[in-house]
Amino acid sequence: MNDKFDSFSGLLRGALGDRLMAGSDMVDLFTEDVLFEFPYAPEGLPRRLGFIDADDIAAAAVACLVSAEPLNDDRILTGPEALSYEDTAGILSEVTGRTIRHVPLSPRDLALRFEAQGLPPDYAGILAGLDETIRTGVEDRTTDGVAGLTGKAAGSFRQFAGGNVGRWQA
Template structure:
């Protein structure tokens, strides 16, 4: 296997962490991004055939699907097929714990890779802890002392994006391909009420969890600028959590990296400054 890896979404939440970790492995790293900043970065945007050039001289790819549409396989397959034609052997796809192989969005890509790619891995992490520090919940925690969700009292095995990146790097650089999927979680499953309590302790003020209906959450997402169908899917995922499907922990991170994932309290203490007013 050659020593050059393309990281699609290399400036994103997991991608930037994958790039940083790969920098210590001796592998060459290429950042694929819509907005290249450094001279060595390569332009990459799903749906744009010009993105194929980013694949040149790479043998492995870390794949982050587009977040502004739901027809993932239709838009991703042409570039992935061209990548294989140009000699890419290994593909590591970031999916979701709630999206089964063959399901919608990344689930279709998951199934296609499993049938088509020479070497592949699909990582299915639970919800990111970073959603609280620099994602959807960060602003409302700072401005409203509130977290909004449609999850009710259900629990989630929240995972740190650093642990996802460590698992991805392990799959990218291992001598043998995984050729399988892994569900990735943190070490404990907690509810949004629990998360609000931990954040209250760490931030030194009361932060509450506001429980919404699916339709109320959909409207919030649309007000934030998300397309209607994508907003509905995201709200539906929250609603699905209410069934208890995310109330679990796995050994996926430890199996791939050899170390245990970090806890939500450790994450909160590390990122305390993100919630200061």
Template sequence: MSDRVLVIGGKGTTGQRVAHRLEATGAKVAIGTRRPMDPRDRSFDWADPASVAAFDGCSAAYVVAPTDRTDHLDVMRPLLEGAMARDVRRFVLLSSSLLERDGPMMGAAHDWLADSAPEWAVLRPSWFMQNFSEGPHARTIREEDAIYSATGGARVGFIDAEDIAAAAVACLTSSEPLNDDRILTGPEALSYEDAAGILSEVTGRTIRHVALSTRHMALRFEEQGLPPDYAGILAGLDDTIGTGVEDRTTDGVAQLTGQAPGSFQAFATDNIASWQP
């Protein structure tokens, strides 16, 4: 559909994969990043009005919300409006399976895009498998043989970021816009205890799931450098998972890409080096 796509957060977990897959299709890619270093990089910070220039010459954008605040639409709307004024037509927003349209955080941006953008899609993935290999669990698995959560024994349809990227590229390049949202999951729902068991099998070590209270989980996030309000929301999402709302799988990935999503077992096998002490 588009000959140049701005990938916001193009060096992050999903963004770098989206950029790679877009380039494989022959699309031109610009990377929106706070620290531009390469020729295709464009300076982008949601809090900086000058970042609207990053959309110049683009007809589509992969949109990742800021991770250091909770009032997403307030800070995103001016730049999204500026993008539309620069003839960006298609927007693919990364949201979350737990965030409904017109809900908090990305849910508000979802609602606004649905009402305002010429062409749009909202991807609502479950929790990333890469949280175990690149995100907050990677260090504790390596150093403590432990995974911490406030989810109890509830199950989650963990999804590989590669499958999210494949879905995003399908939405960005299709001849017709999706103009809808999709909940994306992996092929099976697993508890953190189940995930720890698979990681134990793959690594040959005993990996524990340490169940925390919501409050103690929030304190852990704060210790990792997150603002207290954002840490509280993330810990609250763990608490929500504990009610069982993420105990599901969908065919969203297959609907968009024509391919089944990868399993946690395959992910763990492919990423065993991530957990070497």
């Protein structure tokens, strides 16, 4: 776009790091236990989310910040397709050449997992509750929010995984 855009985008990418947005939760996909178990879902029917790459979130944020006119509205940003946790595990298996599986957890077990990763119990419970809400299908959608703001379609989860496969194979 322009130098101002590239500067802000680089700053936001640096702040977000190697993360992918999944619904309301930032999920770090680079930890070994997540890569092998992918446990971030309560048990039950598959839920789908419009997984979005942090670079697309950063680009959309920059577009908002440098817009000549105030947007004065809310935008829902998603990736180009809604995927279940099983779908993402399959894609990760394909791109890494390793068997990746999704292990569903009950809301209580999910909260305990978050606590074991260092989150305070109250916050762990809130995150587990958000994931429980996903079970209702509320996040089973996609939008053109990224393209509307940046002029470029959001990248897919497969593109994200393929672009980061070297980090997981280390």
